[in-house]
Amino acid sequence: GAVVSQHPSRVICKSGTSVKIECRSLDFQATTMFWYRQFPKKSLMLMATSNEGSKATYEQGVEKDKFLINHASLTLSTLTVTSAHPEDSSFYICSAPKDRKTQYFGPGTRLLVL
């Protein structure tokens, strides 16, 4: 069964609204989680590292005020796309390392901004 869940699986919103995506580790604790974005026919692009108890670290070129990350607990990280625009439409995926040799991904969230 799934060990990392994401909610919602898909969301459609109007331009200018904010959207929150949740990532949960289901049977283990994760002090670190990762957020990715996948563009069509491209590989996963790491956006940021979510750290429990401290600020997220963002990859170069990713706007931290646009993509707010909160690691609320050892099993939950949230990504909020603020003031979403059509170009933010994408497939967002999180991952959580269980240990050094095992890392699980969520099923992904499809965001469509109209």
Next chain:
Amino acid sequence: DQQVKQNSPSLSVQEGRISILNCDYTNSMFDYFLWYKKYPAEGPTFLISISSIKDKNEDGRFTVFLNKSAKHLSLHIVPSQPGDSAVYFCAATLPTGTASKLTFGTGTRLQVTL
């Protein structure tokens, strides 16, 4: 600078035969290597991993071989099944910095034919 490379963008294998997916890397500091399978519009599924101090790890139909001197690893799937058709990514982690941050290869699309 692509530190993890999958030089074969695609591979076609007959059902029942062995699938061999290859991955090369340049950073000798990588300490774990992980393999994932990915279907379109889904998050990657963790398959198997190997520590850099090992040369083989086996789990069911999946075996990963590591040749550290050649900086090369391969995933063997035996026997191949039609459901194995997907894109396969190898990934690597470093022991320093953000633990478990994955560096991905570009993926190999495996097609298992009847």
